[in-house]
Amino acid sequence: MKTDIEIAQESKMKTIQEVAETIELTENDLDVYGKYKAKINFSAMERSKSREDGKLILVTSINPTPAGEGKSTVTIGLGDALNALNKQTMIALREPSLGPVMGIKGGATGGGLAQVVPMEDINLHFTGDMHAITTANNALSALIDNHIQQGNQLDLDPRRILWKRVLDLNDRSLRQVIVGLGGPIQGTPREDGFDITVASEIMAILCLATSIEDLKLRLSQIMVGFTYDRKPVCVGDLKIEGALALLLKEALQPNLVQTLFHTPTFVHGGPFANIAHGCNSILATKTALKLADYVVTEAGFGADLGGEKFLDIKVPALDKAPDTVVIVATIRALKMHGGVSKDLLQEEDTVALEKGFSNLQKHIESMQRYQVPVVVAINEFVTDTESEKNLLVQLCENLGVKVARTNVWGLGADGGKELAQLVLKAIEENTNTFAPLYAEQTPLLEKVEAVVKQIYGGESVVLSTKAEKQLAQLKQYGWDLLPVCMAKTQYSLADDASLIGRPRNFSIHIREFIPKLGAGFIVALTSDVMTMPGLPKKPAALNMDVTNDGKAIGLF
Template sequence: MAQPSDIDIARAASPRPIAEIAAGLGIPETALQPYGRTKAKLDQAFLASLADRPQGKLVLVTAISPTPAGEGKTTTTVGLGDALSALGHRAAICLREPSLGPCFGMKGGAAGGGYAQVIPMEDINLHFTGDFHAITSAHNLLAALIDNHIHWGNVLGIDPRRVTWRRVMDMNDRALRDIVTSLGGPQNGLPRQSGFDITVASEVMAILCLATDLADLERRLGAIVIGQTYDRRPVHARELGADGAMAVLLAQAVLPNLVQTLEGTPAFVHGGPFANIAHGCNSVIATRAGLGLADIVVTEAGFGADLGAEKFMDIKCRAAGLRPDAAVIVATVRALKMNGGVARGDLGHEDVDAVIRGCANLGRHIENVHSYGVPVVVAINGFTSDTQSEIRAVENFVARHGTRAILCNHWAEGSKGALDLGREVHRLATSGVAQFDPLYPDDMPLLEKIETVATRIYRADEVIVPPRIRGQLAAWEAEGYGHLPVCMAKTQYSFSTDPTRLGAPTGFEVPVREVRLAAGAGFIVVICGDIMTMPGLPRVPAAASIHLDSEGRVEGLF
């Protein structure tokens, strides 16, 4: 008998009242701002009271380079958290909120799967507590204030040709990538070229996820650079009086959301920057809350370790002073075979040689995470088509890299299917062997930071940086931004910028197309290859299968 769909499993669950979940972490009911029976935000006063508490152990879940065969990183994060709870540890999970873009585009829902899910699944995937809407509104308020300032006399002398602040929406829409605004005559403002990014690429999203409290949030919002004046002076959001109003719109959104897994493990689901075009991690506020309340916190970073884990280590941990104690790299036999050259339609057939070829991708990710001084275990997310010979090939390969590969069946069995992984993760996290160190120092020049990530993490031979971009990097260094880390935006499907080069490619260049200053967030965005900051929909979007049934319930979400 086939296993029920993810949404059917979630719908059949009997969630506990959120106050009971909170009580398990020592959170009093008075510290909750409930959103119905199963969701709540933690209030600011309680969050502030956690500052001086001893910190739990921090575990990062990352993955090999993603393929259409699927890896199950979020599912593994949830299964591992449930397993740690089942083993008697006080565990919490920290995840990002799903974007409507992929929910209605290609990926579908993003709350785990099978019997390793966070619930309420439909709410989390669709609007949740409104955080993304608040971020979108705050971002676009700043855009409106820029155009309004220019329309009413432009006292600051903003050069409309050099306004870099675009608009955002939480949807995939290629038609909005490049637009002209303010057509229709003088009453509609001064026409200029602009465009839209997806909300998860917004600097406001990054700011919300990296801020430590409301005061830090407002300070970062004020530091946003929206463009330049005619005499090339940078213009900040605070000069337009935008920071206070933006902070007001975000005052609720900045508070972390508490939900639960199917098995009742507490889960903080908060913030949602993409890892291929943004920094790919949940909020610092949620992670710190988890570390102050639980003995061990399991979090994830988006896409493969070359993107999410690198940004987790070099941006989030650097900014927040976090030190990961262990890392899990998720792999599937199916995805390894695809990295080894097997077509998607043939993945159900045993092919040990293809698994071994595909393991080159896994090996590079293991080496990269080890280079940060963080111990690693590999979670083999099991499928029924996997054979013992294929699994053994992965285990043997990983053993030669000085670590373990553990077969997990949490998708089908919940916590029971990840107990061995839970034991090994807890052993690594409490062993004290982690010696975390970021990839590069703050004082390294920006161009060298870009080259360091490209050559040491991606293994590129060279980075191609046009003279105009080199000049822009030098100008930002002269303005005092040289200490910032770099946030690399590139395809998630390959170590290179070519999504068709799977496995562990060598002999390639990384072309830098554009750089953007995210002064409020505190990093430089480096756009490489053909990556888009506003995705498009596929030929047959997931939205075509999503509908309400006769009882008003969501169908087709996942």
């Protein structure tokens, strides 16, 4: 059986100009990066604004196993299937981070016959967006420390600087560091730390900004820390938002690539959904909606994380709710939620499957809470048995939910046509009565409680002493009406990864609130979730190599 990278490398791609022509873009609309990648320029995006929006399909999932359940693969396969049914379709995905690429989860370009290409370029350096975000983030760090070194006119308290440096790799050793050691000319010693690039507020800002003007405004609103008398200091006070925007001007433009089926695809922005808002950029999704009749997009991890954040954070900024939501489920993950150990997931176990179905059932209920049609996509694996597949279909139908078996990994577009037809039917039946989870003016703690009780199924919220003090501070500064971005484990509905299935009577523990004023939300860090992941015992990097003629090996 061929690997994903072998399939991708053997594919025959169209030039990016040919792909662009299918969505009525010309060579003048593109900033080309070689034969198969391009950025859409601002004039093309501006020209498309007068067009009517197409239909939006959001793909999310159940709580996954560590290897993931193929949400991106299904997203890509569904887009290909819609095009195969002669529905003009675009796909909008996030960019991969080198953290999971070289860690355990792999890349974010799909798999099998449902991939975006050039796969190795996208999974590695692509068009340099991740590097631009990393550079802008760390330029801000350097300018903060330089400001302190050069007299500290703003009276910044080095003990209360919130801004961290970032790196687009999993490196646990950098979570907490000391900078400025070595004497007076080396700077002021202070505690610092690194997050992974995809957790940077600049990543969130890039994904939520609607123009360069909006980008600069959001950058100016980033809060970097407090003065000695506890007054907030923002980037605008340092007067460096223009310099940061300059570093990001190309990165703000959506990247155009293609699937193996030649479906035009935007791959742009890459926030994780467990520690950030987990959706691709507003500009990519909005531009796709103007260029195609149907847009398939995904939100990271399960519906409790990326799905909720798409609906409560991205939808208000996008000014467009999904016309239907697809929840990806796998039999192996549901058996895991039914109590089967990871090394036995390949064995048939209908009892565990039925028990673990409670996890999917909760996600269905959560997405239906927004009054958007829900379709379940069963992403099939070769180890699934007919008895298991038939049982899962029956369990979904018992809830009155549309369900389709999909095998886009093995069959490409043909393996997603049943799902595509159900999605089209759901869109036709949509009454456009989208109901957000909470009102804009709801206080922050009530927003957290709404997410915990209605989306996670939890009982209560417990604040640490630090979080209680921070909540009072947020109220003092008038920031407590912003949306909440929950940072939580992806493996459970609770904040304890060991609570599988559909846990009940649990509490969510908030250890810290972090204001992200440029992004326009407050991050709530739960339990022990980390914003700088670590590498596993046997990282994927151990299997990577490059041939003498420059061909990548070991990416997936």
